[in-house]
Amino acid sequence: MDDIDQLREAVRNSPDNLPLRRFLANALMKNERYEEAEVEFKDALRLAPDSPDLKVGLADAFQAQKKTGLGLVIVEELVKEPKPPARAWLVYAKLLLQGKQAEEAKDAYETAIALNEGLRDSYLESEINLQLKAPAGPEKIKLQAGGPEGETGTRDGIDIERPKVRFDDVGGMDKVKEEVRMKIIHPLKHPEIYKAYGKKIGGGILLYGPPGCGKTHLARATAGEVASNFIPVGISDILDMYIGQSERNLHAIFQKARSLKPCVLFFDEVDALGASRTDMRHSAGRNVINQFLAELDGVDYDNEGVLILAATNAPWHLDSAFRRPGRFDRIIFVPPPDEPAREAILRIKLKGKPVGDVNYGRLVKKTDGFSGADLEAVIDLAIESKLEEAMRKGIPS
Template sequence: MSDSPLIDSLSAAVEARPDDLTLRLHLAELLVGAGRGAEAIGHAAQVLAREPGNETAQRLMTSALGGPAPAESPAREKPAAEKPKGDDTVDWAAMEQDLGDIVPPRFAKADDEPDPVRGHADRTFDVERSTITLADVGGMQEVKKRLEVSFLGPLRNPKLRSLFGKSLRGGLLLYGPPGCGKTFLARAVAGEMGAAFISLSITDVLNMWVGSSERNLHDLFQSARGHAPCVLFLDEIDALGHKRSQLNSSSMRTVVNQLLTELDGVDGNNDGVFVLAATNAPWDIDSALRRPGRLDRTLLVLPPDKAARAAILEYHLRDRPVAGIDLGKVADATENYSGADLAHVCETAAEFAMRDSIATGEIRMISQHDMLAAAREVRPSTDAWFSTARNVAMFANESGEYDDLAAYLKKRKLR
């Protein structure tokens, strides 16, 4: 209880009727007169939260804060043009911060709304350190040899690199049917090099605001330069670097132009930044991206060979109950299957065994029969891709960039 019964009575009345603004303003005026400005601020702020233009509440707030009280408004209301615009001596931003715990904000920010970016230092990207190496990649011996010559050899031999004038900058395009481990291979390269790894997808770049997509792309490359040596992996590069002649959107064409600028390193030194790009449709990529100094080296990532298929099958069965499975025979039955297809084969075989276990009430192991039955049910997803690739290799290979694909198709007798 205070020493003023009137203030105590009005406080109780306001507590009972919190939406009565007139009563609350009267209480605030008494509190200001009694020298209890801190309490008056809270009541005046509650009124301003509901009526931001309430002149009486503004006057009481100014008085409670120790500022000069503006003169009372005359009985005759001034015309709208003559109304005072407020006291410029009051720091309303500071007042809002001081009263944040007393009065909630009028407009709350959504829980999923990100904080605004304040300069380049405030931008964060997922920079990883990969623990996967090429030893964890089953098969793909030709791919590993090409990577050794392009990236890993020069990095391990700085003196030899200097002798031959080999730069630590460069780009390599991985292409092939989906599900064959292009992303896994990129992580393995980063782990083999002991380099940082940044994966870039279309969602990291594209933005509805003009110029923001280009800025995002620039910031990602700047982050890679700042963490050199770094592997910057551009997944689904055909989405970001599609042929400009086929784009109807001018904004997407400028994104392709920005990507070309970043690959050239015009605004920054790309030494130590290894750009690996992956796509299922290299024929849709803008030709400028594949000129020397950009993504000038191309590597075909084919479905896993027999040794790699056996290793992938073993990996996906390692934590499942199995008995009597001959991985070699299952690998023979899954020729041309991608890594994702092989994972699906193991999943389907597990479903067969689980279905019988539920029906009989007795748990049984995944058998060779389950694996072969699953291989017959799951068809290789690479067939559709090779049908399209066959047309490209036959009719759009004037430059010879798809010679390795043509040789493989000839070996498979698809030409």
Template structure:
């Protein structure tokens, strides 16, 4: 059903919660943030315990933050002097300046070689192992792979619930092999298809190729590649085709360039993106299991004053929490300690198990809502077993 029909249907049956949820999702996907908020509010009044509400609100927040400039604002485009050398002929060139501004934007967040490595990523052991074998090894031994006609690099789709380490993992991959890191957010992607998208995309990939080894990370790739008729969510056909030909190396070789597409909604991805030579390796970043949670807690606490923390106990009690949730628990525990110290006028105590338990009690697991949606796709749209990992995680398949 398209957005207009959903709105109309929901107007005619305002008490239909499932319909409201669909509407809220569709408004979110179309970036109609105000409408999405209204639909979410109405849904919350009707079905306050619907777990998707948390996810919806966090999506809404995420999009709002990104669109309202948490991503850096484009710098003022420089005036270019044409190479003919006549300074009087200096004219701002919109096409070239757009590209420069966009690349400057991307580079500001990026450019450098990340210091994080796998040791900063807690849990995800089998994912890390898989990455070592299938992704890092070829990059570390390109000549070997070349002999067999295989190239090192190419596309990898990373998916999973929010806050479970997709961005962190990709950055750590760059850190492991001292590659350059280039991150492209929804903000840049949106800008790209507002004009000159083909040139911009090409310039972006060229930059990544020049700096290889490079990890080129597209956050919320579903925004570029939505398998929907909603054109505001999806880029235009030409942009998509350009992206695909940059990705599959038909424009220029992507030797040494790892292109990551990250998404919370892989089911919205146009299947053309998954074809061989494109995002043909797919990695699921699940929420951490108990030992993963323990590892993440240790990482998050490692540089903070602490005493006799019972990591096992906190890990046991935090089922369903994402890495980002666990980070929030640790930060909350720090706040408890600091505000206690202000109240008592004594120096702050080291973080103890009790502080963490107190913080944990105030933290709701954020991954459950995601699995509500994911389960449906995994059960009813699991073409080629693409969501077997989700089923396995849910214990619905061995």
């Protein structure tokens, strides 16, 4: 029995022992068992719901799993407190960096080390500096989120993409693709047929399923299929510490999409933004949800031609009002890839690489239960194992 197992046994014998639960959660983090650590931090928070250290620990577990939006929800509340823990600023910096907000990450990191010099992290410093120096990608255009900043009070800009990826570049998911075609693609390509039946062009689709199964990739491919603009929206693009600012940010994003239609608007981790209002203590979160619902309804503005996709790993956490007709009325499960889908993903990912005779049938059998992200990781590991030999010979092998 290793140390972790011994700690688990101790927790089972003393389930209300808060220091013991905290110790177990931190031990799991050190052993890079982040999903298990997340569970333990949540259990500990049930015993001490106002503990800043436990909240920081949970946010760090989210950060380690790249659940950026969920982590930001926690630390953005913490750093508003009069005396937040220095480590909250450090985790905030890491999450902001994951969200490609290098300037804000730099400010948060500097605050952390000003409070506690012992938190200095040379790797994080180099990553922040690297992102600050990186040029913008060729497929992204930075557009203003409205009028002058002094008039609107919105964020500096909104990322607009024009994806080149198509459905052919997405392995498997044939049923999901067909539903997206009927709801989004066919109305844009054959508007006269839909108008004859009184159907508007637009609406919302909620994609849900396990992480790493291609929800974001499918959303980009949807925009690529209809050659439309694509606006990816994370929770960090909306939430703001100042009262009323989050609602203005959300409105600005919808207005930009309306001005660029046809446009695909994609909300990732939408459950973090649209969590059930009955679970919320503060009115600020409820106000954001009410604003979101108003934008979806398009009462004051025309949403025709704005195609709204959202992704979540936990649809049961989403406020029930989002699932009413006219909002996210089509809910589609994106499952882990089956055998034909895994083969299609492997063929797409290996295309153009120096490979020999690949036994796809055997690979498919051995990767039962793998997500698309898992398959990509397997290919990356295989490539790394061949790079040393290729570098030695000077040619790909």
